[in-house]
Amino acid sequence: MDSWIYIGIFVALSFFFPALLAVLGWFLGPRRPNPVKQDTYECGLETVGETWVQFKIQYYLFALVFLIFDVELVFLYPWAVAYHKLPLYGVIEGVIFVVMLAAALVYAWRKGALEWA
Amino acid sequence: MTAMQIVFLLTAVVALFSAFRVVTTPNMVHAALWLIVTLSSVAVLYVLLSASFFAVVQIVVYVGAIAILMMFVVMLTRREMRDRGPQLGKQWPWAAVLAVLAFGGLTWLVRSAALPASPVGEVPATSVADLGAALVNPGGFVIPFEIASVLLLAALIGAVYVAWTRRNS
Amino acid sequence: MGILSQPVGAIAEWLRNLLLGWGLSPGLTTVLLYLIGAGVLATLVQTWVIFLIWYERKIIGRFQDRLGPNRVGPYGLLQPFADFIKIMTKEVIIPEGADKPIYILGPIVMDAGVLMLWAVIPLMPMVGMDINVAALYTIAVGAFATLGILMSGWASNNKFALVSAIRTVAQMISYEVPTVLALLVPVLLAGTMSLQGIVEAQHVWYIVAAPLAFLIYFISSVAEVGRTPFDLLEAESEIVAGFHIEYSGMVFAIFYVGDFLHAFTIGALAAVLFLGGWRGPGAEAFPLLGLLYLWIKAFAVYFLVVWARGSLPRVRIDQMMNFSWKFLTPLALVLLVLTAVLDYFVAGWGAWGQALSHLVMNLVVGWLVLRYLQAWEKARAARRPVVAQPGQYPVARPPRPAVAETSTEAAS
Numbered sequence: 001m002d003s004w005i006y007i008g009i010f011v012a013l014s015f016f017f018p019a020l021l022a023v024l025g026w027f028l029g030p031r032r033p034n035p036v037k038q039d040t041y042e043c044g045l046e047t048v049g050e051t052w053v054q055f056k057i058q059y060y061l062f063a064l065v066f067l068i069f070d071v072e073l074v075f076l077y078p079w080a081v082a083y084h085k086l087p088l089y090g091v092i093e094g095v096i097f098v099v100m101l102a103a104a105l106v107y108a109w110r111k112g113a114l115e116w117a
Numbered sequence: 118m119t120a121m122q123i124v125f126l127l128t129a130v131v132a133l134f135s136a137f138r139v140v141t142t143p144n145m146v147h148a149a150l151w152l153i154v155t156l157s158s159v160a161v162l163y164v165l166l167s168a169s170f171f172a173v174v175q176i177v178v179y180v181g182a183i184a185i186l187m188m189f190v191v192m193l194t195r196r197e198m199r200d201r202g203p204q205l206g207k208q209w210p211w212a213a214v215l216a217v218l219a220f221g222g223l224t225w226l227v228r229s230a231a232l233p234a235s236p237v238g239e240v241p242a243t244s245v246a247d248l249g250a251a252l253v254n255p256g257g258f259v260i261p262f263e264i265a266s267v268l269l270l271a272a273l274i275g276a277v278y279v280a281w282t283r284r285n286s
Numbered sequence: 287m288g289i290l291s292q293p294v295g296a297i298a299e300w301l302r303n304l305l306l307g308w309g310l311s312p313g314l315t316t317v318l319l320y321l322i323g324a325g326v327l328a329t330l331v332q333t334w335v336i337f338l339i340w341y342e343r344k345i346i347g348r349f350q351d352r353l354g355p356n357r358v359g360p361y362g363l364l365q366p367f368a369d370f371i372k373i374m375t376k377e378v379i380i381p382e383g384a385d386k387p388i389y390i391l392g393p394i395v396m397d398a399g400v401l402m403l404w405a406v407i408p409l410m411p412m413v414g415m416d417i418n419v420a421a422l423y424t425i426a427v428g429a430f431a432t433l434g435i436l437m438s439g440w441a442s443n444n445k446f447a448l449v450s451a452i453r454t455v456a457q458m459i460s461y462e463v464p465t466v467l468a469l470l471v472p473v474l475l476a477g478t479m480s481l482q483g484i485v486e487a488q489h490v491w492y493i494v495a496a497p498l499a500f501l502i503y504f505i506s507s508v509a510e511v512g513r514t515p516f517d518l519l520e521a522e523s524e525i526v527a528g529f530h531i532e533y534s535g536m537v538f539a540i541f542y543v544g545d546f547l548h549a550f551t552i553g554a555l556a557a558v559l560f561l562g563g564w565r566g567p568g569a570e571a572f573p574l575l576g577l578l579y580l581w582i583k584a585f586a587v588y589f590l591v592v593w594a595r596g597s598l599p600r601v602r603i604d605q606m607m608n609f610s611w612k613f614l615t616p617l618a619l620v621l622l623v624l625t626a627v628l629d630y631f632v633a634g635w636g637a638w639g640q641a642l643s644h645l646v647m648n649l650v651v652g653w654l655v656l657r658y659l660q661a662w663e664k665a666r667a668a669r670r671p672v673v674a675q676p677g678q679y680p681v682a683r684p685p686r687p688a689v690a691e692t693s694t695e696a697a698s
Contacts, residue, residue: 002316003416003417004164004169004417005316005317005320006320006323006324006405007405007406007417007423008161008164009317009320009321009324010324010327010328010401010402010404010405011398011402011405013324013325013328013401014328014397014398014399014401014402014405015394015395015398017328017329017332017397017398017401018393018394018397018398018401018540018543018544019394021536021539021540021543022378022390022393022394022536022537022540024374024536025373025374025376025378025535025536025537025539026378026536028374028375028536029374029375029376029377029378029535029536030375030377031377031378032377033379033380035382038379038380038381038382039381039382040381040382040383040443040444040532059189059193059452059455059456060189060190060193060280061276061277061280062456062459062460062607062611063186063189063190063455063459064273064276064277064280065273065276065277065611066182066186066459066460066462066463067182067183067186068269068270068272068273068276069463069615070177070178070181070182070462070463070466071178071182071269072265072266072269073463073466073467073470074174074177074178074422075252075262075265075266076470077170077245077249077421077422077470077473077479078170078245078246078248078249078252079249079252079253080249080470080473080474080477081245081246081249081473081477081478081479082245082246082247082248082249082250082252082253082477083249083474083477083626083629084477084633085246085250085477086249086250086253088630089253089255090250090253090254091626091627091630093253093259093262093263094253094626095623095626095627096263096266097262097263097266098619098622098623098626099623100263100266100267100269100270101266101619102616102619103270104269104270104273104274105611105615105616105619107270107273107274107277108273108277109611109612111277111278113277113280114607114608114611114612116603116604116607116608120313120317146388146440147388150388150437153433169417169418169419170418170419170422172419173419173422173423173426174422176426176427176429177422177425177426177429180426180429180430180433181425181426181428181429181432181462182459185429185432185433185436185455185458186459188436188440188455189452189455192440192448192451192452193452244418245418245419245479246477246478
């Protein structure tokens, strides 16, 4: 618990320091806004249309595969920590879990979900 | 009041306020960001319960994966930066009644349950290793552990199937 | 308890007695001590960036056959100070239509995500907080760095910045999987997630037992930082600096600081996980020596990052995705299974026996992978239309028609 107090303080400070820099910059720098300066930068051309455009759905497929992997990997960490105390049976259980993960990867690969087209 | 209780109360207030903002803010990306605040405060609550593994998993899975994916999906699908649609649907009175009922039921459940006075006992430093050993122990949770992997495999197959057919059509 | 054998412990003890002498309660004293410790460490780390910027500019300069900064101060050492003072006095421009709070919060969250990593890095024996989930913590706070970039890319109201934000997410989700898998290998070998515990378990550095895991961890960390050759989120030639295109003045400097610090931090993390952290001759007796060792190792890995930046071209986005999903991830999975099975059977062989048997396994896997890549490259080359003339190198394009050659000759 004691270490978590330290980590909590450290996390708070981690946000505080850059925020302090930003505030310093805000007060030390000049502020002379004008429409041209504040215009969206697009290599000198006028901006055309809305900024928020739609993107390829391909990104989404990767995101789904990633989500599954992330959840599975979290299960593996306690197993890896306990590894040295496990009997062969326990080690094999973990290996089966990893093989399942590999099967998921193979399926996504074969289906072309990992294809960037 | 101990320092721990003060931290708990502050965190709870932050969690509740940000959860409220998640449903009231008209901007989808802002809602996702408020959700990240909520989920992070839940991680702090886990730390207060000495469940450090779950605190970290909360951040890795919920903030690192799910919340960022939500922002991602909003960016992929919404054309507008600010959604100006109505905040409430036509069915809102029914939803309100259901919400009040659910809240009342949960309150009743929590109050009637015999909770230990102090939830925080001494947690051994090897708790993560114990969890890992229990996950693959035949007397423990080996069946749920393996079923979880099959379930996640099925989820992936489903996700790929749904997204794939959409893309082809 | 001498200052040499326990530098931080001795100072902390002295401060604790001082504070207790003032009549503060023990609990408050602990919190104050932690506040001072965290404050000192965070300030030092943040200020350290000034030196990192000089170091990287100097090294990159040498790679490009230049001298690098050499005007301000000896060897140009004071150049970053001059830059810092200059950037402090620059205007913070907030573009039209930007989402102001998120626009400002973006760089802060990004920098915070990097700084937070230093809370768990074991600097020397007995120093550095020893939480039992530290390895996973490093993955968790990495999410905040990504989140910061995503926020600023979205809030800038700029198409390039938005493209960059989307690419950031794509890159992060692709390379987090191999990072997490490679990180599992030292955790499995050490049997603990505490970074201090992993360092103590490295009687033989894990780079000997798991060189491939080190490579995977290193490559995917570089990708998560968004350094060349994976700097698709900045890609000056396509999306003109991406997420920080609309930033100026101090808020831009926060990004700059965060980026350099992140690169050095992954160096420190790789040193802790695979290069034995503070381990070295005499480190147990004189912890300050351990700090020096850690710093040297971190700089060695950081040098590799700068080297890659100085010599490699940027990859395409499909190459980047393929490299992670179709190469690093399967390799890491195979490696994890083999490490787990092998380690069970060599458990009683002593530190060097274990390490060497793992090394042999890694070398065999590495050799097979290289052979596979060669075969794959050959098959790819065979699919490419190659026109080979006798006495010429094969070229990917047919030779120019003779007419063009004669006309250029006539013109000259």
